[in-house]
Amino acid sequence: MGLTFRSIGGFVGTGFAVVGAALCAGCVSSPPNNYRLPAERFVEAQIEFPNAAPQIERGRPIALVDGLNHYVLSLPAKLVLWNWRVQDHRMEPDGEALLQRYLELNRMTAVKVRHNAYAPLDEFRRLRQNTEVGAGYRYTFGILGLLYYTIVPDRLFGGLIGVPYIGGGDHFNPFSNTINVFSSDPAILLHEAGHAKDYLNRRLKGTTFILPRIVIPGWVFAQEARASADAVRFLDCVREPERELAAYGTLFPAYGTYIGGFVAGLLGIVPGAIGGHIAGEVRERKRTSGQQTPEEQVRLAQLPEFCVAFAVAPEVPPAEPPPAPPAE
Secondary structure, X not given: OOOOOOOOOOHHHHHHHHHHHHHHHHOOOOOOOOOOOOOHHHHHOOOOOOOOOOXXXXXXXXXXXXXXXXXXXXXXXXXXHOOOOOOOOOOOHHHHHXXXXXXXXXXOOOOEEEEOOOOHHHHHHHHHHOOOOXXXXXXXXXXXXXXHHXXXXXXXXXXXXXXXXXXXXXXXXXOOXXXXXXXXXXXXXXXXXXXXXXXXXXXXXXXXXXXXXXHOOOHHHHHHHHHHHHHHHHHHHOOOHHHHHHHHHHHHHHHHHHXXXXXXXXXXXXXXHHHHHHHHHHHHHHHHHHXXXXXXXXXXXXXXXXXXXXXXOOOOOXXXXXXXXXXX
């Protein structure tokens, strides 16, 4: 979720972080009927990476590294987000299937998903091959990011927030068009995929997706909000109401940490997350009550056909066996 922050504000603004995070209820809006797919011209323009299969790749388990991160080093992120599934180095089959449905629905064929993997050489190969991003961006910012990925692996240090320049985690790398995830929470998986979809839907990807995040203060808010909103709307689109409700409890606090970090640096992360938890709880309750109304049933009946096609069919209980014929 990109929980690496740099102090750019004083501690005076810490209180405002809570208010700002609470207001993020307007950033991840209620799901509308019109879940938007990427523009056709961008889908058709995707490049083909050689030897890219499989699209979703799992890293080989390393008990010492994964255990040290899961049970010790990622505890700060787990506590801030109050979520044990952050950096747990697991990929549940239903979570992988959900992510696969997201990629297929949005026709995202070029992106690579690495779960619990560390592959600096392959990342460098994909960086060289990713002509969707200009060479000027790839061989400057991209190489610096690759060096950070290599020297400070998120698989070990992810979730260690509060330590400057260390403690990344789940993230999307636009230079190699790769989603790197270490968590099993479906909301986190879809959020990072939402960044990849946002990247796909750009024409000049280096200039319109990468550069603004680097040079424009606060631009991260817009990108994070788009990714979270898309994750929530996707869950609504494919009729996953329970996962949608659970997503608010993860995505809102995570968004709050960005607001808190922006306003007050490291001192604002916890207050921002608290505000996000409050806002997420409010939104979850609002959606819970709204899901029971007749108007909601009408809205669901009007979802686009592609949503219905990718929705999970409800389980049909087995038919009762016919009664036995009477004994003669």
